[in-house]
Amino acid sequence: MTAHSNENPGLLTRRQALSSTGMAIAALAGLAALPSAAQGTGPQPLPSTKDQTGEAANATDKLRIASCQFPVSGSPAENAMYIRDFMHQAAQQGAHLLHTSEASLSGYPGCDIPSFEGYDWNALRNQTSGLRALSRELKMWLVLGSAHFLDQSTKPTNCQYLINPEGAIVDRYDKCFLTGDRSRGDQKFYSAGNRLVTHDIRGVRVGLAICYDITWPQIYIAYRKRGVTLMLHSMSNARDKGPNCLDTLNVREVPTRCADNRMWAVANNSSAPYSHWGSFVARPDATIAKQLPINQPGMLVHDFPDGLSEGGWYHNLQPMDLAENTIMWWGTPSDHPRQNDGQSEP
Secondary structure, eight states: OOOSOOOOTTOOOHHHHHHHHOOOOEEEOOGGGSOOOOSOOSOOOOOOOOOOSOOOSSGGGSEEEEEEEOOOOSOHHHHHHHHHHHHHHHHHTTOSEEEOOTTTTTOOBTTTBSOSTTOOHHHHHHHHHHHHHHHHHHTOEEEEEEEEOOBTTBOOEEEEEEEOTTSOEEEEEEOSBOOSBTTBSHHHHOBBOOOOOEEEETTEEEEEEEGGGGGOTHHHHHHHHTTOOEEEEEOOOOSOSSOOTHHHHHHHHHHHHHHHHTOEEEEEOOOSSSOSSOOEEEOTTSOEEEEOOTTSOEEEEEEESOOOOTTOOOOOSSOOOOOTTOEEEESOBOOOHHHHOTTOOO
């Protein structure tokens, strides 16, 4: 989901920023038509509410997530420098995984770049390889927002690469719900995704989602049915002229999805001014545990499994199920082998 503006008010250089902060075609598909990469698809028990603070008594027993925001640009090299910096910071703070925003390496067409016409895919591949090598060096998981090339005649996907501590691509989530139509928004530039991606990391089952997915309740419902308790949701609501409804939308929708499904979520954003909201952690009692300020780079760190807020409670005693033939993507997926293969090379 992007703010529809190519303006770039008050953009800081990377060095200055770091120093200053330290419809479309809808596919009808039932749930069974969306394959998942989970190691087992049965639902897990609902999390305990005993740990109300969310602080780890022993971080080695938890999954420590670091989530970063920075002014994403159209330069993969510049974006990669930010991501490397945050990977090192995350490692210093004992994080097991760094989570980056939507299109954080590639840049977002219609926002950070005009389009993918003439795009340097080799440059993107080179930077991806470098970050995979750093994951291996730091022994860290990386959820990397990018674009996945299919071929010269097929629109790429808007993706999150799930990279393990050996530097391998374990899986890739492709954004299922695309904004706009074939002439504007995401659908002008991307092929839609058509499958969910989950993975168990240090005993926590995580699910992946991207931006506009949040406005479709069925995504979180489908992930809950796969046993997911933590969503890593990468977004881009930045590089805009100023405030609008996006300042409010996601900081309310994400906690609501969490409350509806008894889940936690980490939602992050680009910080390119104007950025509509800062990255945050949402809990299933509909509260926000932590949030970064807007318009500046930063990183938050949080441990999972988490608890609820002090005095908080679960609201939804019987979470909603999916209706038959629920729409599970918006836009046009390709049938390209490179899209169907979640481990295909960038």
